[in-house]
Every structure is written in C-alpha cells, then in structure tokens.
Amino acid sequence: MEVTKSKMLRRLACIAIVGLIAEGRAADVAAQDIVSTYRGEAERLTQAALGDSAAYKRLTELVDRFGHRFSGSESLERALDWILAEMRADGLANVRGEPVMVPRWVRGEESIELRSPRALKLPMLGLGGSVGTPAAGITADVLVVSSYDELSARAAEARGRIVLFNAPFTTYGETVRYRTGGAVAAARAGAVASLVRSVGPYSMRTPHTGGMSYEEGVARIPHAAITSEDADMLHRMQRRAERVTVTLRMSARMLPDSESRNVMAEVVGRERPDEVVVLGGHIDSWDVGQGAMDDGGGSVAAWEAVRLIKALGLQPRRTIRVVLWTNEENGLRGGNAYRDAHRSELSRHVLAIESDAGVFAPLGFGFTGSDEAFAIVQQVGRLLEPFGAGAITRGGGGADIGPIMQEGVPGMGLNVDGTRYFWYHHTDADTIDKLNPREMALCTAAMAIMAYVVADLPQALPRAPVAGR
Amino acid sequence: MEVTKSKMLRRLACIAIVGLIAEGRAADVAAQDIVSTYRGEAERLTQAALGDSAAYKRLTELVDRFGHRFSGSESLERALDWILAEMRADGLANVRGEPVMVPRWVRGEESIELRSPRALKLPMLGLGGSVGTPAAGITADVLVVSSYDELSARAAEARGRIVLFNAPFTTYGETVRYRTGGAVAAARAGAVASLVRSVGPYSMRTPHTGGMSYEEGVARIPHAAITSEDADMLHRMQRRAERVTVTLRMSARMLPDSESRNVMAEVVGRERPDEVVVLGGHIDSWDVGQGAMDDGGGSVAAWEAVRLIKALGLQPRRTIRVVLWTNEENGLRGGNAYRDAHRSELSRHVLAIESDAGVFAPLGFGFTGSDEAFAIVQQVGRLLEPFGAGAITRGGGGADIGPIMQEGVPGMGLNVDGTRYFWYHHTDADTIDKLNPREMALCTAAMAIMAYVVADLPQALPRAPVAGR
Numbered sequence: 001m002e003v004t005k006s007k008m009l010r011r012l013a014c015i016a017i018v019g020l021i022a023e024g025r026a027a028d029v030a031a032q033d034i035v036s037t038y039r040g041e042a043e044r045l046t047q048a049a050l051g052d053s054a055a056y057k058r059l060t061e062l063v064d065r066f067g068h069r070f071s072g073s074e075s076l077e078r079a080l081d082w083i084l085a086e087m088r089a090d091g092l093a094n095v096r097g098e099p100v101m102v103p104r105w106v107r108g109e110e111s112i113e114l115r116s117p118r119a120l121k122l123p124m125l126g127l128g129g130s131v132g133t134p135a136a137g138i139t140a141d142v143l144v145v146s147s148y149d150e151l152s153a154r155a156a157e158a159r160g161r162i163v164l165f166n167a168p169f170t171t172y173g174e175t176v177r178y179r180t181g182g183a184v185a186a187a188r189a190g191a192v193a194s195l196v197r198s199v200g201p202y203s204m205r206t207p208h209t210g211g212m213s214y215e216e217g218v219a220r221i222p223h224a225a226i227t228s229e230d231a232d233m234l235h236r237m238q239r240r241a242e243r244v245t246v247t248l249r250m251s252a253r254m255l256p257d258s259e260s261r262n263v264m265a266e267v268v269g270r271e272r273p274d275e276v277v278v279l280g281g282h283i284d285s286w287d288v289g290q291g292a293m294d295d296g297g298g299s300v301a302a303w304e305a306v307r308l309i310k311a312l313g314l315q316p317r318r319t320i321r322v323v324l325w326t327n328e329e330n331g332l333r334g335g336n337a338y339r340d341a342h343r344s345e346l347s348r349h350v351l352a353i354e355s356d357a358g359v360f361a362p363l364g365f366g367f368t369g370s371d372e373a374f375a376i377v378q379q380v381g382r383l384l385e386p387f388g389a390g391a392i393t394r395g396g397g398g399a400d401i402g403p404i405m406q407e408g409v410p411g412m413g414l415n416v417d418g419t420r421y422f423w424y425h426h427t428d429a430d431t432i433d434k435l436n437p438r439e440m441a442l443c444t445a446a447m448a449i450m451a452y453v454v455a456d457l458p459q460a461l462p463r464a465p466v467a468g469r
Numbered sequence: 470m471e472v473t474k475s476k477m478l479r480r481l482a483c484i485a486i487v488g489l490i491a492e493g494r495a496a497d498v499a500a501q502d503i504v505s506t507y508r509g510e511a512e513r514l515t516q517a518a519l520g521d522s523a524a525y526k527r528l529t530e531l532v533d534r535f536g537h538r539f540s541g542s543e544s545l546e547r548a549l550d551w552i553l554a555e556m557r558a559d560g561l562a563n564v565r566g567e568p569v570m571v572p573r574w575v576r577g578e579e580s581i582e583l584r585s586p587r588a589l590k591l592p593m594l595g596l597g598g599s600v601g602t603p604a605a606g607i608t609a610d611v612l613v614v615s616s617y618d619e620l621s622a623r624a625a626e627a628r629g630r631i632v633l634f635n636a637p638f639t640t641y642g643e644t645v646r647y648r649t650g651g652a653v654a655a656a657r658a659g660a661v662a663s664l665v666r667s668v669g670p671y672s673m674r675t676p677h678t679g680g681m682s683y684e685e686g687v688a689r690i691p692h693a694a695i696t697s698e699d700a701d702m703l704h705r706m707q708r709r710a711e712r713v714t715v716t717l718r719m720s721a722r723m724l725p726d727s728e729s730r731n732v733m734a735e736v737v738g739r740e741r742p743d744e745v746v747v748l749g750g751h752i753d754s755w756d757v758g759q760g761a762m763d764d765g766g767g768s769v770a771a772w773e774a775v776r777l778i779k780a781l782g783l784q785p786r787r788t789i790r791v792v793l794w795t796n797e798e799n800g801l802r803g804g805n806a807y808r809d810a811h812r813s814e815l816s817r818h819v820l821a822i823e824s825d826a827g828v829f830a831p832l833g834f835g836f837t838g839s840d841e842a843f844a845i846v847q848q849v850g851r852l853l854e855p856f857g858a859g860a861i862t863r864g865g866g867g868a869d870i871g872p873i874m875q876e877g878v879p880g881m882g883l884n885v886d887g888t889r890y891f892w893y894h895h896t897d898a899d900t901i902d903k904l905n906p907r908e909m910a911l912c913t914a915a916m917a918i919m920a921y922v923v924a925d926l927p928q929a930l931p932r933a934p935v936a937g938r
Contacts (some may be wrong), residue, residue, distance in 0.1 A: 009583060059706065064702055064706060065586070065587070066587075067587065067589060080755045083783075117534075118534070118535075118536065120542075123897070180585055203898070204672075204673035204675050204892070204893070204896070204897075204898035205675075205758070205896075205897040205900065206673050206674075206898075228902070229898070229900040229901075229902055232902060233533055233900075233901075236529065236533055237533060274843075289674070423673070424673070427673070427674075428592070428673075428674040429672070429673035429674045429675075429698070431674065431698040431702075432702075433697070433698055433701060
C-alpha cells in the first residue's frame, strides 16, 4: 500500500504542477494563499491523527461494547448515551441529542430450507421492512430469473411460486434494484414470496441484508436474501430441469416508531459562530455484524476530526459541528429531522461533509456546489496531497446530508479506496478488523483539514443560485 | 493471471536453458528424448483438457447433487454410487468400490452464546471428534490465551473455565496445533471446554472445522472453533478486564463405524498391466460447504485425467488407476485400507500422485523418491511448461498416498497457486464457485500428462532403497 500511495502522490503532484501552468496565475496565487496560510495547521492535524490510533481505538470500543446499532434497538440508544458522555469528556461544546422518531423493524427468527432436489439449510437474511411468513412458513417451488426482463417474459410461471432474482453483481446501483424492488415485481406476477441474490461482488457464503419497499395496491410478500453461491446453485438446478422447492420462514414484523437521536457536538467559531461547517456519518447500522465499516467508522472519524481540532487549540472563524445521524439505513429519518430542526440556520451552513463509504485509504472528496466553491475546495485539497487524499472531484455528498443539500447547502462526500466495501456491506462480516488504524487516521486527518480550513476561510464558500427559488 | 502466467513461463524457460547448460549433455539428451517422444501426446491431452469445461462441469454436478460428503453420511455413499456409474459410462476398466470401515462423528445441534459483557450469538463449528456438552450446555468464564506457552504461564486461571486459544494465523502448520491439541492442553489445566480461533488467514466471520484429538488419561472436553473476528473481540474484552462468559452447547457424538468405499477405475497397461501408476484425491469432505475445493476438485481432476487418456485412445505400457479415497478428513481409513488391500502389488506401483491442495492454477509437482527418479520426472515436467506447471520440486506427496509411500512407492503431490486455499478450507464457503474452469482443466492436463508419460516410459521409475528393510 505504501508503494501505491507514494506513486499516487507523485502522480497527483504532476497533475498539480500541470494544473498551475494551465490555470494561469490567478488560480495559482489563490491556491498558494490557502496552501501557505494553512500548511502549518494541516501538518499539525495530520501528525496528531497519525500520532496514535485513537480513532480506531474509539471505534473498537464502540462496536465491542454495543455491537450493531439498529434503529429502534436498545444497543443503539445505549451507544448514543455513551457517545454523548464521551463527547462531553472531550470538552466539546453544545453536546446534545436531538430527538428523532425512527421506524422499528424486527427481524425475528428466520430460515430457508431447500426441500427439493435435496435437503439443505441455506444461509439467509430477511430484508429490512419485509413482512413475515405464516408460522409454518411458505413452501413453494422456485422460479429463478436473471433480471426483471426475464421475469416479465416468464410471468406466467411465477404465479404461486417463490421468485429468486439471481442478477450477477455488476455495480451496486444496477443490482440493488432487485433488493429494493423485487418483492413488488414478484408480487405483481403472482409470486407468494421473493428472494434475491445478495448484492455484493464477493462472498464467503455471506448473505447481505438491506432495505426493500412495497407499493400501495400490490400484495406485500416476504422478501429475503440468500448467498450468491446458493443463488447460482438454485439457478443451475433449474437449468437441469430439477424441481427446486424451498420453505421460507420469517417472523419479521414492524413495531410502532420509537425515539432515537441525532447526537452532535461543536467547536464554536471565534468570529462567526452562527455560520456552520457540519460533518459526520450515520451512527445506526443494520442488525448484523458490528456496523464498523457502515458507518461506525465514518461517524467516529468525523467525531475524532472535531476532537483533534479542539485538542490542538484550533478555533476557526466559523463553528464546526459533528453530527452522528440516526436511522440512515432504513428510513433516513435522522437526515430529514436535522434539516427540519435546523431549517432556520441552513442558509448559514457553509458546507456539509459526510463519510459513509468506509474509512479505507482516503483519496479525496466529491463536491456538490457552485463552480466558485469548487475552485476553493480544490485548493484546500492540495493540503491533503501529502497523504494521497487530494483528489477533489465534481459530484458527491451523502444520504444524511442529502436533505440539507436539497436546501442549498454545499455538500461533500469522503472518497476512499472502495475495493472491498461491498464485500462487507450489510453483512455479519462488517467488523472492526476490516478497517485499518492508519487508513482511519488518514480519513480523520482529511476531514479535519477540510472542515477546519473551510470553517476558517475569510469568505464563506459561495453558494450556487438555488434552482426554482 | 494470463500476464503472470506468461511471465512465469518465460522465467521457467530461462531456468530450463540455464539448467541445460549446467547439467551438461547427458541430462540434456535424456530430457530431449522424453520431451520429443511425448510432446505430441502432451499437446493432445492439454488441448483436450482445455477444449471444454468437462472437469468443472462434472465437479459442479457432483457437489450440486450430493453436497458435502462426510464420512458415515448418506450423501457420501450416494455420491460414490453415482461416481461408479459414471466411471462405467466413461468406459473405464475395473471400475469398483473397495470396502472401508470409517468413523462416524455426528455434529448435531450446536451454538455459542456470549453472555457477558453482552449477549451475542457467535458463529461456530464444533471440531470433528469432539464430545458434546450436557443438554443445558456449559456456561463458564473464558480465559483467552495466545499460545500454549501463555496457557502454561496462566494455568491456575484455567481451572473451571473455557480456554480460548487465539493464536493469529501464521502458517497452517503452526496454528493448526491449537485445533488438533487444544482440548488436551486445556483439559490438563482443568478447563471445562476449549475453543480455538478458526485456522485461516482471512475471514468473513467464517468458522473453520477440522480434526482434533484426545489423549488417553486426559479428560475429554468439548472443543469448537469460533471466527477470528470473535476470537479477537473476546481477547480485547479480556484485556479491558471485562468478564467474558459464554454458553457452549454441542450435541456432537460418535456413532459406530460404518461402511464406505475407495472407488477406482483403470486404463489397463498394454505391456505391463501389473505395474501401476495410481493417481487421485479424497472424495470425502467435512460436513460443511460443498467440499468442492477440498477435495472434490482433486478427485474429479484425477478422474478426468484418466478419462481423457482413455478418450484419446492412449494406452500406456503400464496401468493407470484413478482412486478416490474415502475418509481422508477424519481418519485416513481410505489411504490405509488401500495400502492393506493392495499390499501384494505395491512393489509394482511405479508412482502415486495426489491432488489435495485445491485445483487452482497448477505450478508443478512435489516429488518424493530416488534421485534418479527425480531427474526423470523433472524431464517430464518440461512437457508441462507450456502452461506454467513445469516446476518439479523435491518433497511432496499427500495424506492418502502417505501409507503406500511409507512402503516405498514414489509419491507426488500437485502444487498449485495456494493463495486462497486456507480462506475456504473446512468452511461453508468451500463451494464450486471458488474454483475456475480453466485452472481446473490445467490441473487435469498436468496430472494426465505426468501419469501417462510415467506409465509409458520404457523403464519404471527407479526406487530408492527403503531404509531399514
């Protein structure tokens, strides 16, 4: 990794030099201003982040003590209590939890057994929001299809059956459609339940859970994920003209909404405390694994970024606020509640930064906002080049900051080496060991530098005119 | 992979040229003899193996139809019936199953639940041969140690506890000792049960089963594997001075021995039918996954090698016999029974070849036998260089052929790219998709060429004098 990183660094340095020549003197001078003004603070933040494994240790303690943190669970709320106490111990300002009502889906007991052509228990995970089956389960023949198109072509065969969508993983965007919409499509064709091949590029017989949805006026049928290995096997059995029969049992159900919280803390700005740079991740997770990568890591890295700024005695012109949003995974209630509770101050939100792609080796940030703001954050990116995180690209944000970005707040997502992200996403294998202390420290440094510099710049990031307003 | 292979090929070609210069003319001439005599057959066998994915398809059908094939299970015996019928359909000679009594360990129901510091079900696999627990399970505090040395140093703390051996994976040889011998060491220290960190370099929360043993005069305590993720977590909890308590439940038990078979088939030699080259793998597996890699792949590749020789109308001077040994995993009864049933013909066993390292990209063979024989099989290896499998090295064999190697039969093991072997070894993730049709075809070609040429050489491989005889 070190070799790759230093290569990347040299490449980025070359791009930077070419850029200086191409963009002319004005940009050069502005860039020099930001780089020379903030180089010292950037180096101090980087050294502090890399000086120990505090971020990784804090995340480890969080996930070991509380495990996964599903919306509506006791473990989430106890984790939030602990985080609030720790934030106060860190000496951060305005530490608080803002109430959010969240949906409460309970998985219960669940199983899938292959009955024909031979008996076998299949690893599985029900999909979040799914209804359950009758207590005796649903026993039916399986129709395996590779796509919605194939289901349309074979709709007559789907009636009374369990439809399995076995779409090979290409991109997440292309294949997650079967997880989110498969139950509706299968029910429309008369299926009694639906299954999907887990959405991920690699499997060690690993089922992936995730969200799904129903549609008004379409029967609500149970919907679950099996492993890619088993989806392929059932497909092969069907191709051999073997009768494939399974029994699906799920006691999943939806309970009344319960109260959770967005937790937050601040370093208050020295000149314009009412102007805010907000950064964070989502503290809730699915009810599997430890939710270490998705998104304990992003939450703790953002929190640690703010703690480091405070610990180094840095006080920028504007306020920096870390927010750990609740219920990103199965409702986005946290992101929406933040928008609603802070609507009056959104015009003074200078930038929102989210980390929800795993705290793997950071590459840079994706930015959504005005061209003028983009030029400025690109210059801030030069301060991240020493550790390979200087690539500031167009387009980016995050689910939790989506609602305030729609209100005109410039948004930014931390980009990382995502090679293995979807190996672990929403699985029992999303555990602390999949992350690396140094990479997590670099993510912390990248967020700390970006948040600090943007919060301290003499001028607020210029906003784009909001369309239609 | 193609780039790597062609590089490897060029490297091997260079080594071969340097070798020719260094070894002088005599070896050169002998090598030229073997290479020029058999190049045509080698190319035909390679093209036939690569011409379709017959080996991979046959293995896929085997593992889909019968699943894993544990000693004493109905699925193993049904798989053997099917294999015998297929071998007859292939037109192979002397197709037969030779009876072998095998041990019958039954896993039953099993679970581990963390009770303190928080409640959590841990993925686990009982280890083969372990006794069970009382029906209510064993609830006890856990002592985590990194090594036998640490257990010795902390023996006083082990009494009445469950000892967890959390030795980080280095090599299989170094770390499998805790799986095989952990129960004895823990019981000696007064522990009521023992756990091991699963033996493997990579985990997606993946427990690995495998064999273990007891010792006369030492209490037999239950012994199971948990995942590396959870072993590390329990270790961290102990380091934080948290009380770690688990409930272990296992209904594992040993039943009376039952009958299984070594299955075999032949291409009968045209000149010396009583001289035999034997090749094969073990057809039994652990009771998890599909046993596709370990060792359905080696079994089917060896079988396919012999089928190809037959299908191409090749009939070597000596007999080639494929043997699929039973009960390698938890008893080695098949390998021992073969030695006993064929003792009278072992002096005419020219070579024994085993594939039990996964049918990944083949690199060559490891050989155990006389220096003269080694020089000859190295020359045969040159016929494997076109596809990167020409590295014939000193030392090698296999568990199943071990008993006949001890009787003086020269032995050989297929060497492959083992990068991921221990990711899947003895897990639910040992499924057909972990193998690759082309790589399996190359393993088939390597075994077919080696077996055919050695069976056809004018002179039998010269044996080393057997020590002490």
